[in-house]
């Protein structure tokens with residue numbers, strides 16, 4: 791038995807009504823984290839864990855608070871990019887932000903550019919693809935690898951253009967290394983589409 795409150799029945803009787811137990815609510819939350827692409831390693835990871843040794847802790851903390859508080863507002867065109875070296879904590883930061891978004895009730899997805907390119911070629915994935923472009927409230931495109939693929943640029947453009955047209959939040963993360971030409975290109979496209987306005991930039995150390 792895992793839960794003392796409900797004896798693993800998942801529901802508790804409160805004033806003659808069956809209510810979901812906190813363990814069921816937690817389990818649903820973890821399922822959503824999983825479906826969004828948050829790695830299990832980060833399920834229990836907190837802002838305190840992240841910020842305690844971080845070099846530019848104050849500025850990151852400040853900008854993340856703004857993003858979290860504004861994520862549900864209807865203002866047009868929302869982009870964000872996170873740049874950093876291979877082990878600068880981009881994934882940890884994305885995991886923390888996405889857990890906040892999910893707790894706010896938003897639908898979210900983290901996907902790599904490689905996966906997105908693969909999906910474009912896989913006919914059976916079409917409906918998942920349209921969710922990524924048009925439906926999810928927030929999508930993070932991870933441009934992290936060294937691949938140089940001829941479809942990378944058109945797909946990055948399609949990603950931003952479609953998200954923009956549907957007025958959905960788009961986040962990219964990319965490495966600072968010179969190998970990541972797609973990442974730099976993604977930043978260019980984002981800058982161009984939003985004309986410098988309403989873009990959150992985080993440069994990680």
Ligand SMILES: [Zn+2]
Pocket residue numbers: 793794795796797798799800801811812813814
């Ligand atoms: Zn329970």
